[in-house]
Amino acid sequence: LNGYFIVILPKGTDANVVAKQLQALSIVETAYAAPEVAPAPSSPNYQSYQTYLNAAPSGVNAGYAKTFPGGAGDKAKVIDIEYSWNTNHEDLSKARTALIPNGTPVDPLSDTDHGTAVLGEMVADDNGYGVTGITPKANLGLVNAYNTNGYKIVEALYTAAFYTQPGDVILVEQQTLVHPTPDTMAQVPIEWVPAVYDMIKALTDGGRIVVEPAGNGNQNLDNTALFGASFPNGKVDSGALIVGAGLNCAGDVLRSRQSDSNYGSRINLQGPGNCVATTGYDPLWLTNDINARYTTGFSETSAAAPVVASAAVSLSSAYRTLNSGANITPALVRSILTSTATAQNSTSSGALTGNIGPLPDLAKALLKTDTKAPTAPAGVKVVLNSNHKPVVSWSASTDNNKIASYKLYRNGSSYKTVTGLSYTDTSVTVGKTYKYTLYAVDPSGNKSVVSTAVSIVVK
Secondary structure, three states, X not given: OOOOOOOOOOOOOOHHHHHHHHHOOOOOOOOOOOOOOXXXXXXXXXXXXXXXXXXXXXXXXXXXXXXXXXXXXXXXXXXXXXXXXXXXXXOOHHHOOOEOOOOOEOOOOOOOOHHHHHHHHHHOOOOOOEOOOOOOOOEEEEEEOEEOOEEOHHHHHHHHHHOOOOOOEEEEOOEEEEOOOOXXXXXXXXXXXXXXXXXXXXXXXXXXXXXXXXXOOOOEOOOHHHHOOOOOOOOOOOOOEEEEEEOOXXXXXXXXXXXXXXXXXXXXXXXXXXOEEEEOOOOOOOOOOHHHOEEEEEOHHHHHHHHHHHHHHHHHHHHHHHOOOOOOOHHHHHHHHHHHOEOOOOOOOOOOOOOOOOEOOHHHHHHHHOOOOOOOOEEEEEEEOOOOOEEEEEEOOOOOOOOOEEEEEEOOEXXXXXXXXXXXXXXXXXXXXXXXXXXXXXXXXXXXXXXXXXXXXXX
């Protein structure tokens, strides 16, 4: 190594150019720019395991949502109320500064996986490795349900109220216990607790979109002997979205009820309840780094609820984007998500009965957020080309999303669907007069007013 020399160059010098000049000297055998330190190998891309991102019927169509204005969540906030977050996970950059403390936080669990897994489904970074959240651009808040004074879920909801506005989403990743018999216990939605119900009702009345798991008790929430004439305990609907768990593994009866999931008419929607790929828990590849752990085993209603929460975030963000910042209501979110979703599978062999609701389909739901019509096509004109065929042309309409097509009418009748800005009419008769009008249509089916008419005589 005595033949090697290190040359320190002035700042701003191109080391590769100097290396070539040195290499040209007869006394130099080789010259090269000093190597830079290579970055540590990144985690593999596990998005293929995230079947809940897929198009319907197996997923919620998250890919489509990212192409829709606001669909990736950039105009909405989601707050996760729970604990056990690893805010240093490599794929959860939004979590670093997201904590909104409810008192002095204490984690009642012995790991940092549950909250980490929830966040991965919703807001994991879209960075080419690890997993990707359904709404990776959403604003995130974390509110601890447990602090030095114990379990403080009502206070957590109260805290969330101050850090949200109407149209934001609050995911309450909690459930509570009931005694179906004196000797058994079952987990049910957290709003079974009277004070929690009252707080959730106040939040939804105030425009917040609240999402809560149905719980893993295998209970029929329509059992009036246990839960009253309506869940919970005969009270009116809280306005929250309650989420059941559907089967999601390869070979399962997809979208049928997972055996642990509670069920009943009060449950609005389902999410995947097993084989959920996300951040945290057991590693998908060999690593001792807790900040690079991923799993395909997150499960039950805890895994289902974040998918529905993300669908609500996507809807809210798109609504604000397309409607000049207006806030969508919890009732409209529920109506859109349920009416456009993929139905629960209750009829296939092996499917369990009991309603857990349908699976959201954002490709259909997001279109319902746009109610504004495009502007009418302007500058419409018609001329004969060299072949004596009418050529109708116009200026582009504008829309808060985009223009899907133009509907061309000839002599008062619907004639052609056109995606460009002109149309050559080849089916004409010499000596006849042709009158053309058209209107624009956006992807949601909103129609502009009809353009002015233009006429021409074919010669």
